[in-house]
Amino acid sequence: MSANMDALVDIVVKGKIKEAKAATQACLDEGIDAKTIIFDALSKAMGIVGDLYASKKYFLPQVLLAANTLYQGLNLCLPLLGGDGTASKGTVVIAVVEGDVHDIGKNIVKAMLTGLGLNVVDLGKDIPIKDIIATAVDKNAQIIATSTLMTPTLAGMKQVEADLKEMGKKGAIKTMIGGGATSKEFADQIGADGWSYDAVEASHVAAAFLGI
Amino acid sequence: MSMTPRERVLAAMKQEKLDRPPVAVFTQSATVGEMENCGAAWPEAHSDAKLMAKLGAAQATYFGFEAVRSSFCLTAEAERLGCNVDPGKINSTPMIKKHPFKFDAMEDVYDEPNLLDPEEFLKGGRPAVILEATKLLKEQYGNEYAVIGGNTGPFTLAGHMVSTENLVFGIMMNPEMVAKWIDAVNPIVKAYTQALADAGADIIQMSEPSSSTDLLSPDMFTEYSGRYVKESLASVKGADSVLHICGDTSEIIPLMADTGVTGISVEEKVDSAEAVRIAAGRVACVGNVGVVNPLLQGTPEDCAAAAKRIAEAGFNVISPGCGLSALIKDENLFALVKAIKG
Known part of the structure; x- marks a missing residue:
């Protein structure tokens, strides 16, 4: 080099x-x-x-x-680069779910996933679930990544799974979750495809989803 | 030995040998179960002293915990200083929606910290409501139960003013400006801590989540948080002081103790026995039953087992490791109390 x-x-x-x-x-x-x-x-x-x-x-x-x-x-x-992220290794839609504004962890995950060579569509914080899913469909994203630090907002992550299932997209769009209130057990329980403790682990989870 | 719950909690803060540790919620204490039982609920109870006192007492009157506590969130000071706050719902705490001051280390543009005078700060907004609620709790429950006043730590409050991410990034870009902001909020924090004690709080529990090792490196802790906490919390007169920090605190427990506080409150990300070992008798240990697991997602048996394990590890006060989720089921909190009180 x-x-x-x-x-x-x-x-x-x-x-x-x-x-x-x-x-x-x-x-x-x-x-x-x-x-x-x-x-x-x-x-x-x-x-x-x-x-x-x-x-x-x-x-x-x-x-x-x-x-x-x-x-x-x-x-x-x-x-x-030519086109809209076409040179990237994949597209991720990332957001802090509606009802929560704690976004530092999400921003670090965004940086790590960007570092992985992914096109990261960052919707920000306090984002309605329907907007997260609509954006993922619109952008042909392979991954939806959501985070929350709080507990009342865990329900939003469950909603992501339910909505994807209803649309027949469960599995086609992989889901990963993280943030203080989440755990591997919770991810398994709601049917999320991946969970990570921190941003570095998140990049490993996303890489595994995309086979990179 | 016959002690009131208050005597037991205060003895535990002095690390006296007891037949059993007290069990009390030192962090945010309200749940939907309490609200339905006592007739005071969020979001109204955040801004009405009588409702706040009623709901703040419910941890004792409904569940049998051994303390009462004023304030359920960390947004009262921030709102008084100009932050835009969404009051939340019955099951969710208030959230800061907008930070009033510019702090842009990338563009090198900063607002000066023009904040309320500390005396003026205490006279209005929700801090005044919380002070009034603390007085009511002392009058109505203070003989029987320990009264806890909760407030926000200096690094956390400075972060509320300018956005925490901006402040943390600022440490790498412009540490003088970061110090200027914490210097500016700390006299307010100090005045509020003392005012809570003067209003009748036996213990001031200061939450400083933004200086957790998830945000600051251990070698930054004292510089950006600990030395300010020493000034604004540990110096309080007429009350004990407890410093609460979230995350894995194992590396900073000695530094938390260095501030001179009476006790530390930590969450389950640090092993209970390890926390007691590191604290080495320098501070009382308060905690560290997991709020998500077992309290929110576990069974009553899980909660009882965690409480017993933490008592066995030598914690001085058995308490949730962080603010309660309002969604925690009644039976889990009853089980936590019963496991300790029998």
């Missing part, structure tokens, strides 16, 4: 946010195509960040910084 690509990986991992645009531009100027930069430098960097988080060397502040550094590079590369 080129010295510029190595430098970009290092910049994202260390969160040198002000250097990210120039470093990405240097890779482009060298003739490396945007897709290669995304998958071989930016994704690789987020993988390293994930490992550092998993081993408790990084905590949320460092991950947030790396994620924002990643987006600096990504914002330069994405417009150079």
Whole structure:
């Protein structure tokens, strides 16, 4: 890999946010195509960040910084890709379910899934279930990822499963859940396809769904 | 040994040897079962002192827990300081919908923390309602039960002002501005803590969820939360102090103790025996029955077993590890109380 690509990986991992645009531009100027930069430098960097988080060397502040550094590079590369996310490895619709506004965890999952090379459609927080499902259908998403920290909103996750079943889409669109109030047992109980404890695990779950 | 529930709770805060630990909800205590039983319900009880006192007493009068508590959420201070809050429903707590101040570390644009004067803060909004409810609880139940006043920690409250994600990201981008905001809210937090004690609270339980290790690294804890908690909670006069933090607190329990609080309240993500071992007698341990599991999703037998295991581990007060879900079934809370009181 080129010295510029190595430098970009290092910049994202260390969160040198002000250097990210120039470093990405240097890779482009060298003739490396945007897709290669995304998958071989930016994704690789987020993988390293994930490992550092998993081993408790990084905590949320460092991950947030790396994620924002990643987006600096990504914002330069994405417009150079043809089509609407067609160069991605899959599409995920992500949201915090209606009734809950705690979205930091969701934002970190978004960064990790983006780092995985997925097209992440982020609907935000406090989102009605019908909107999540309609967007997933509209965008031909392979995955719906929902989170909540609270308990009254767990019912929304159950609703996602029921609605997908009714539409005959259960299984065709995989579901994954996470957040403080959720658990593996709860995911199994409502029939969600996956659960993860944190954002790094979430990227593994999504990768397994898509066979990447 | 004949003790009132209040005497038992206060002895437990001093880590005195007791025939059994007290069982009390130190965190958010209201459930739909209590609301239906006592005739005071959310969302009205968040903003009416009489209803708040009635519902805040229901953990004792209905379930038999050994304390009463004012306030059911962490949005009262934020609302008083300008946050837009949705009051929630009978089974869901109020939510902050909008943060009033700009704090954009990416664009390097920040509002100055122009906040209410602490004295003015105490005079109105829901903090004044909570203070009034605390007085009523003290008058009506204070001889028999320990009165707990709940409030919000400084890092968490600063996060409410500017969005928690902005504040956490700010630590990496502009730590001086982060400190400026926590410095600005802390005198308000300190005044409110003391006002709750003066209104009759025996124990102030401060919730500081945003300094959990899910958000801050342990080496950031003291700098951005602990040193402020020392000033605004541990310094309280005339009441005991308990610091509640969610998540896996095993690495920060010693730092929580360093603040000088009387007790710590932790959730089930830290093993009960491990928490007691790490606390090493420096602070009373309060907790740590899982709110989702077993209280919400388990059986009465699961709840009783968890309570006994936590008592066996040496917790000083058996309590839920985090704010109760309003949807928890009555039989699970009855089972929790019975497992400890017999």
